[in-house]
Amino acid sequence: MSNDTGARSDATEENVDDRLTHDRWAAALEAGEPLGLRCGECGYVTATPKAACVRCGSRDVATVSLPTTGTVYTKSTIEVAPGAQGSGYQIALVDLGDARMLGRIADGQRVDIDDTVELADSYEYDGDLVGVFEPRQ
């Protein structure tokens, strides 16, 4: 038990400088280089920042680059939304390698499940940045 605790502490210290914050994640996304976290214990990869693994709780999580091309897992076209979001836009859960990210589909574009999409841009809503995807040409 004490050995386990020690291992987690070490892992945390090693990762302090590497911790993926929202600001760093958003800056990378804006630069077209999406970042995620891979768990050193269970292997789960998440597409958004967390302080520990969302699946197993391990603090042994390392920042990893995510691919910019992925596959649509599911999608919805939204007609009724908060005013500042507009309407008639599509969102999609996109599988980027081993991670899944909720993104917005470029205005005027439509995607279906299993379509290949690429990270094309970023979109800001109320101060927060998200990835915009479009179908691969």
Next chain:
Amino acid sequence: MARASVVGIGMTDFGVYTKPIAELFADAALPALEEAGVSNAEVDAFYFGNVLGGAILNETHLAPQVASHVGLPPGTSVQRYEDACATGSLALKHAVRAVETGEHDVVLVGGAERCTPAGTGIETSEMTRIFGSGAHRQYEQAPGMTTASVFALHTQRHMHEYGTTEEQLAEVAVKNHYHGSMNSRAQFGDETTVEEVLDSPVIASPFRLLDCCPFSDGASAVVVVSEDAAESYGVDPVDIAGISHQANASPVADQPNPPSTAMVRRAAADTFDQAGFGPDEVDVTEVHDCFTGAEILALEALGLVEDGRAGPATVQGRTRISGDIPVNPSGGLKAKGHPIGATGTAQIVELTEQLRGESGDRQVGEAKRALAHNVGGMTATAVVTALEARP
């Protein structure tokens, strides 16, 4: 061995109200206490569910205000609960635990909500923004996900994997409106048709307006006591045989295998384990049909229907009052309405009446065992409750 018992119920009609939250709740709570034969001084604790009072009415510390209005003496332990649309069931969970452990003898639990555009003067797009506050701000709200669209994402995947159709979704609305037409407390008393559902405007594909529950105001309340004391209250007690609360990851991108709603599967397994019966022995169920697709997901996650078969089961009439797995005899959120903080205990009101045989035209014959399913936030919280009539 039950965990607790329900000895009093009350609820308002669901619809549009402009009266203060405390007055609205009193209309549900006072009848519940009267039915139980409990004086206000006998109430040890009051657990109150409300979700959007802060965002809509600038009211947050509501439990003492509502308790004072209802006339619960200052010695009563009062608390407000908020867990999005699962709020009322979360408050119930704590009431069950309080009487089960002997901390309290009598707990009044319920909820009230005022969140209709018509009753608040807030327009629909702004109310959609407020309802979306249950979503992760950075990773769900920002891309533009709404309450309807998270269930839409699950449902689109369900359609892709199992061949579920928009017509099958519409049949859920048709069935729940039919049930609601027999419920005088329902917000929608009119029946609808598959054609009307499919002709209504898209909200978040595949959901159209008539796939969605309405914005609703209303209140509900139940009186919870220990199993041992229940017989002394002068009404037929209904036992809470099991209740389980489980969470899912947030944001939805981190949830395992949508449309599985893994937290519902865990909660159902735990609840059935506590209750000592399984899905095949349930006579009547209330599920959280905030959208038609949500009922499809619920039937499968609860084990009432095998995965992928809820659409055909609905079309075959199996989930009607007359079917072999009656679901949402109240009309559900879809037709009865969904005043968020009041929804969880309103499900208990309906099922208690069903188990007492007091549901009139919408009575499910010989109902002895019942199940409630209440989901909160962006498929991130679930509470499943098992109820049982006494022999």
